[in-house]
Amino acid sequence: MHKWGYLAVAIMSEVAATSALKSAEGFTKFWPSCLVVIGYATAFYFLSLTLKTIPVGMAYAIWSGAGTALVALVAWIFMGQKLDVPAIVGILLIVSGVLVLNLFSKSSAH
Template identity: 65%
Template sequence: MKNWLFLAVAIVSEVAATSALKASDGFSRLWPSLLVVAGYAVAFYFLSLTLRAIPVGVAYAVWSGLGIVLVTAVAWLAYGQKLDAPALLGTGLIVAGVLVMNLFSRSTAQ
């Protein structure tokens, strides 16, 4: 369970860093730029801890899939990005893929 918590920290840190990229305005604003660098450093550190127990393919699929969904949500909430039906469908398919992998695949067990 601890390894899944590490993965959650990695995901949240990566989402924060990716979301701050827009606010950094091409790394021309100090505080958002520092958040980007710190967020990615924390994300990769915790991802590396996760990989001690969770297979890299599984960890990366969950990390990238949930990261996409969460960054899309932040873009919608914080930056007013419009999401049409295909965008929502695609996001739903990503969530479904992560769920199928974790609920039904034997490759996720350690």
């Protein structure tokens, strides 16, 4: 699998795990808790594969930035979380930062 594919799987797994945390209710609900554990294990495994070809700072910035934005989007769509203007601006700044790193930084592994 391509290095960016590994990173995409890591991000999506982390988003799924983080999104299931509320439903796990402090790990008292079995199936949501299983999703949390499996999701994070998968995320870290694929992130570790990513680090073979992408520098750790770049991979983590993309992983955490994209994950944060996607979790906020999932919470808004599926959990009824309200996003005010400052929250939306903050999320857009995170996404912008990831784009700047990827498009303009010489530290990025292209």
